[in-house]
Amino acid sequence: MSTTDRTGACLCGAVRFTASAVRSDYGACHCEMCRRWTGSVFLGVSVPEGDLIWEGSENIRRYVSSDWAERAWCDRCGANLWYAVTVDGPHKGTLEIPLGLFDDPNGFELQRELYFDIAPDSFAIAGERQKMTAEETRRRFGGEATP
Amino acid sequence: MTCTTGGCLCAAVRYTLADAPDHYDACHCSMCRKTSGGVGFGINVPDGGITWEGAENIGIYKSSEWAERAFCKICGSSLYYRMPGDGERPDFLSLAAGSLDDLEGLTMTTEIYIEAKPSGHAFAGDTKKMTEADVIAAFGGS
Numbered sequence: 001m002s003t004t005d006r007t008g009a010c011l012c013g014a015v016r017f018t019a020s021a022v023r024s025d026y027g028a029c030h031c032e033m034c035r036r037w038t039g040s041v042f043l044g045v046s047v048p049e050g051d052l053i054w055e056g057s058e059n060i061r062r063y064v065s066s067d068w069a070e071r072a073w074c075d076r077c078g079a080n081l082w083y084a085v086t087v088d089g090p091h092k093g094t095l096e097i098p099l100g101l102f103d104d105p106n107g108f109e110l111q112r113e114l115y116f117d118i119a120p121d122s123f124a125i126a127g128e129r130q131k132m133t134a135e136e137t138r139r140r141f142g143g144e145a146t147p
Numbered sequence: 148m149t150c151t152t153g154g155c156l157c158a159a160v161r162y163t164l165a166d167a168p169d170h171y172d173a174c175h176c177s178m179c180r181k182t183s184g185g186v187g188f189g190i191n192v193p194d195g196g197i198t199w200e201g202a203e204n205i206g207i208y209k210s211s212e213w214a215e216r217a218f219c220k221i222c223g224s225s226l227y228y229r230m231p232g233d234g235e236r237p238d239f240l241s242l243a244a245g246s247l248d249d250l251e252g253l254t255m256t257t258e259i260y261i262e263a264k265p266s267g268h269a270f271a272g273d274t275k276k277m278t279e280a281d282v283i284a285a286f287g288g289s
Contacts, residue, residue, distance in 0.1 A: 011181040011216070012208060026267065036156040039225040039243025040173070043185035043268070063222040065156060071223060077208040078218025078225060080184040098184025105180065105265035120250040122171070126271040 008101040010079035014059040019097070020051045025111040026099050029083075030119035031134065033065055038080060041119075044096030045108065049084075052095065068141070091141055149252040153242075155224035159204040162242075165196040170253055171244035173270065176260035176279070182216055183225050185265075188255070189241035194232060197240065 003021040010016075026045045034042035054060070061075045064086075072081040080098050085091040099105050113119070116131040132140065149168060154161035168190045179187030199205070206220040210228075217226040225243045232238040244250065257275040258264075259282050277285070 009181075011178060011210060028268070033156055035245040036154070037222065037224045038183045038185065039245040040183055040186050040188040041245070061223065063157065065222065071156075073218065073223030075206075075220075077182065077210070078206055078216060078223060079182045080223060080225070099265060099267070100180035100183060100185045106267070108265065108267040110268045120245075120253070122250055122253045123173075123255045124271040126269045 004107070007103050008097070009103065010059075010074035010077055010081065010101065012074065012077035012079070014056045014076045015074045015079075015081060016055040017097075017101075018053045019047050022047060022051075024108050026108050027096075027112040027114060028110060028125060029114040029137075031115040031137070032118070034083070034115075035120070037065075037071060038098075041123075042080075042083065042096075043099040043110070044083060045099055045102070046094050047097050049093050049095055052097075085141055150247050150249040153247040154201075155219035155222055155226060155246060157219065157222035157224070159201045159221040160219045160224075160226060161200040162246075163198045163200075164192065164242075165198075166193070168192075168244075168247075168253060170256040172257040172259060173255055173274070174259050175264040177263055178210055178216075179228070179260075180263070180265070182210075182218075183243070187225075187228070187241075188244035189228065190244050190247075192227075192240045192242050194237040194240075197242065 002024050005020050006022045007018050029042040059075050060072050062070050062072045065071045068087040069085050071083050082095040084095045112130040114132050114137040115134045117133040151164040151167050171188050171190045174187040204220050206218050208216050210216045214230045216228050228241040230239040259277045261276040262278045
């Protein structure tokens, strides 16, 4: 899989990041929490925490959105900054960075859709890819906190 | 009958719409992309057509000379894009469609700033597609 170094920022530029060796794939999440948080659909690129260098981190605010995850945003402009699994397991330590934050959001490929079975029926993303239901998604990412 | 209530992820901000919406539009512009993290879904709400609860939790960012974007200060949810009225022009508010409690019965009608859409995804179906130039021609430069 190809990787490249990429930069990005929130809407107002108060928070910036440099990410090294960024993968070219991203995922979409249709869960109710992501829908309300983004106002649409969450599009996330997985980046290990250690591959990110942040500037302006004093402007980052965090919200514990469930027993197994947190969400961060810029306190000045409200731009979503990341979703991260916080329970111990293989996904801890990886941030899901919104595709839209990258200065160049092109050159990525959408490879999976999560909570596919509860997506609003008013839109669909064209093409075929891995699709996981709510139950399958929870089993894969929720770890011990999964009901 | 579509839904007229909604709110942010943490429910610190809630609202009721006077009229049930029947559609929303998608915006791929770089500012909507940055604030939502990907694509903005907006419902046009007529001036005075929304009642807020928990408005003290709404954070406002002035994103240009003529417009502002709002978010929940507790959970960071995107809430709306707004061009305040100036006495002659009424308030224009585009509500984040995903904040509705239920999107059942709505359709996505138009995609704007289509030329700015990231190359990795595209919506299926035959939405009306408008470029920035089309938008400016239809709605004015500012």
